[in-house]
Amino acid sequence: MTRALGLVPAVALAAALVGGAAQAQTIKIGVNEPLTGAFAASGTYVVNGAKIAADEINAKGGILGKKIELVIEDNKSNPTEAAAVAEKLITSDKVPVLMGAWGSSLTLAVMPKLMEYETPMVVETSSSGKITTTGNPFIFRISPPSAIEAAAFKGIVDKLALKKVDFLVINNDWGRGTAEDFSKMMKEKGISIGLVETMDQGAQDMSAQLSKIKSSDSETVIVTTAVDQLTLIFKQAAALGLKKRIITTGGSQNPDQIIAQAGAAANGTMHLTTFLPWFPDKTPNPEATNYFITEWKKRGFEFAGCTESFRGYDGIRTAAAAIEKAGKAEPAAIKAALWNINIKGLNGDIVFRKSGPEGKESGQSQPNVYLIEINDGKVAMKTL
Amino acid sequence: MSEFLQHLINMLVLGGTYALLGIGLTLIFGIMNVVNFTHGVLYTFGAYIMFIVVQQLGLNFFLALPVAVLAGWLLGAAIELTLLRPLRGSDIDTTMLVMIGAWIAMQSGALWIWGGVAKSVTTPFPEAPLVLGPVSVSWLRLFVLAAAALLILVTYLLINKTSLGRAMRATFQDHDTASLMGVNVDMIYTSTFAIGSSLAAAAGALLGPVYVIFPQMGDLAAVKAFAIVILGGLGNITGAVIGGFILALAEELGAGYVSSGYRDAMGFLIIIAVLIFRPTGLFARAERVG
Numbered sequence: 067m068t069r070a071l072g073l074v075p076a077v078a079l080a081a082a083l084v085g086g087a088a089q090a091q092t093i094k095i096g097v098n099e100p101l102t103g104a105f106a107a108s109g110t111y112v113v114n115g116a117k118i119a120a121d122e123i124n125a126k127g128g129i130l131g132k133k134i135e136l137v138i139e140d141n142k143s144n145p146t147e148a149a150a151v152a153e154k155l156i157t158s159d160k161v162p163v164l165m166g167a168w169g170s171s172l173t174l175a176v177m178p179k180l181m182e183y184e185t186p187m188v189v190e191t192s193s194s195g196k197i198t199t200t201g202n203p204f205i206f207r208i209s210p211p212s213a214i215e216a217a218a219f220k221g222i223v224d225k226l227a228l229k230k231v232d233f234l235v236i237n238n239d240w241g242r243g244t245a246e247d248f249s250k251m252m253k254e255k256g257i258s259i260g261l262v263e264t265m266d267q268g269a270q271d272m273s274a275q276l277s278k279i280k281s282s283d284s285e286t287v288i289v290t291t292a293v294d295q296l297t298l299i300f301k302q303a304a305a306l307g308l309k310k311r312i313i314t315t316g317g318s319q320n321p322d323q324i325i326a327q328a329g330a331a332a333n334g335t336m337h338l339t340t341f342l343p344w345f346p347d348k349t350p351n352p353e354a355t356n357y358f359i360t361e362w363k364k365r366g367f368e369f370a371g372c373t374e375s376f377r378g379y380d381g382i383r384t385a386a387a388a389i390e391k392a393g394k395a396e397p398a399a400i401k402a403a404l405w406n407i408n409i410k411g412l413n414g415d416i417v418f419r420k421s422g423p424e425g426k427e428s429g430q431s432q433p434n435v436y437l438i439e440i441n442d443g444k445v446a447m448k449t450l
Numbered sequence: 451m452s453e454f455l456q457h458l459i460n461m462l463v464l465g466g467t468y469a470l471l472g473i474g475l476t477l478i479f480g481i482m483n484v485v486n487f488t489h490g491v492l493y494t495f496g497a498y499i500m501f502i503v504v505q506q507l508g509l510n511f512f513l514a515l516p517v518a519v520l521a522g523w524l525l526g527a528a529i530e531l532t533l534l535r536p537l538r539g540s541d542i543d544t545t546m547l548v549m550i551g552a553w554i555a556m557q558s559g560a561l562w563i564w565g566g567v568a569k570s571v572t573t574p575f576p577e578a579p580l581v582l583g584p585v586s587v588s589w590l591r592l593f594v595l596a597a598a599a600l601l602i603l604v605t606y607l608l609i610n611k612t613s614l615g616r617a618m619r620a621t622f623q624d625h626d627t628a629s630l631m632g633v634n635v636d637m638i639y640t641s642t643f644a645i646g647s648s649l650a651a652a653a654g655a656l657l658g659p660v661y662v663i664f665p666q667m668g669d670l671a672a673v674k675a676f677a678i679v680i681l682g683g684l685g686n687i688t689g690a691v692i693g694g695f696i697l698a699l700a701e702e703l704g705a706g707y708v709s710s711g712y713r714d715a716m717g718f719l720i721i722i723a724v725l726i727f728r729p730t731g732l733f734a735r736a737e738r739v740g
Contacts, residue, residue: 102665237711
C-alpha cells in the first residue's frame, strides 16, 4: 500500500507533463463565473453560452491556427472567491485574457488582480457604474452600466405615467448602483422616489420588504436582482396580494422563467433586457442570433436562459477577436487589440470607447437595452 | 396598521419553521452536547428528498413529507452510528471537527449530485392567497405552519410523556446511572440524534417548496438554528419554540421598521444581547451547578 501511494506523485507529475505539452497547442481563455451560490443559475447560463462560442470558433479552425480552450472556474457568488479564482487562472493556468465575473461586486473584487498581473478581462454582465469609472485600464465591458439602462428607460417613463416608485434591490454594488442611477433619472423627470428596500443576495424570504412596499403610496416598484431571487419575489408578492406594477432591471431576469414560476402574477410586469431572443429578427444581428438560439436549443438548454447566456457567447467572441487581432496570446497585446476590434455582437456592435479617468481608461461598448412586457403569459416588446 | 398585521402574520409562518429547526438542534446540541454542524445539511437533505419524490418521481406532495422525515431519521441514525459512536467520550473539539468534515462532505455531495442551480417544487396549493381583510397569506405557508405546529407537539409529547423520552432525559443527565437502571444508552444516543435530524429534514422539506432548493440553503438555516437554541437555552424545547418566534419577530419588524439591509443581522444582535444579559438563555431554569 505504501509503495503504491509512493507512485502517485510520480504518475501525477507525468500526467501533468503530458497534459502541459498538450495544452501548449491551445489558446486559453479564463472564465470566472458563479456556478454555485446565489447566482448559480445565471453563471451557469453564461458558461453554457461561452461554450457555444468556443465550439463555433474551434469548428471553424480556431484562432491563430490553434483551438481555444476555456478554463472555467467557479467563483461561488463570493467576491473573495472571485479574486482567488482570477489569481489562480492567471498565475497557474497562465490565461492571457479572462471573461467574468458576472456580478458587479464579484467583478470589482477581481479588478485589483487584473492590475497586479496586467491581464485584461472582458466583463460580460456586471452593471455597476464603478467598474468603468475607477480607472482600471484592464476592464473591457460589453454589458450596459445601470446609467445607460436608466437613460434608455428615460424615454418611456412619460408613456408609463409613473408618479411615485419604490425600489427593491439586491444589497450589493449592482442593486445599490441601480437604485442610485434610476432615482437620479426619475427625479429629473419629476417622479418621486418612495422606499428603497434592499435584500441580501442569499435571502429567500422577502415578505417583510414586500409587506412594507405593499403599504406604501407608490404605484410602481423597480426590482433589481437575479432570476432565482426574482422568482421568489414574484411568488411572495402574489401571496401578499401586492398589486403594484413591477419593472425589473439588469437583464438577468429570464422572463420566460418568471412566466413559468409566477403564472398569472407575471402579467403586466415589465423588464429591461439586453437581448431579444423572442424576436430574433429585431436584434441587431439576426443571423447570429438565430444561429445562437438554434444551437442553444439543440444542446437541450432551457429557452429561458437565452437572455443570460448570450452574454457568455458575446464575451468569448470578443476575447477571441482580440487574440486574433493581437496575433499572439499575450496579455499586453490582447489588451491593446481590444481597443481595435469591431465585431457584430448579438446585442449590437462591440466597439470599446474610453470611460473613466484620463490615462487609465476602461473600455465600454454601447449595447442596446430593450423593454419588454409580459401579457397573458407572452413576451411583448415595448418601444423605448 | 395593516402593514403591522401583515408583519405579524409573516412572523407566525416564519416562526413555526424556525421553531422546528430550533427544537431539532436543541435535542442534539443542548441535550447530547454535540455541536452539530450537519444540522443545516439535513435541512438541505429534507428539501432535496421533496424534490426527488415530487418532481422526479412524480408522487404526491403530502406523501413526500413523511418520506423526507423518515429519510432524515435514517441519515441522522447513520451519522450517529458511523461518526459519533466511535467518538463517544472524546472531547468536544474532536467531535466538532468531525462534524465540520461531515458537513463539508455532504454539502459537496449534494452539489455533485444535483448541481448548483436552484430547484423548485410544485405544490398542490392554489396560487391565489387567502385574503383576510387587509392581510393575505399563501395557503402553502399556512399548511407549513400547521405541519410545523403538529411536529412540535409530537416532539414535545415524545420527550415529556413517553418512556423513550424519560430514558432520553435520564441518559443525558447521568448516563452511568441510566445505564445501571437498564436503559440502553447506545440506543438512546442514536435515537436522539436521529429524531433531531428528522426534525431538520422536516423543516427543509416544508420550506423547500416555499423557497428554492440548492446545496448551500442549509448554511443560513443552521446559523439561525444555533441562534434559536442559544436564545431559548440549551436543551430547552419550550425555549427553542419561543426562541424561534422571537427571532422571526425580530427579523420581520427589523426589516419592516429599521432597515431591510440588516434583516439577517437581527438574530445575531439578539444573541449578543442574550449572551451579555442572560448567558444561560432566556428560558433557562435555575439549576444547581455544583
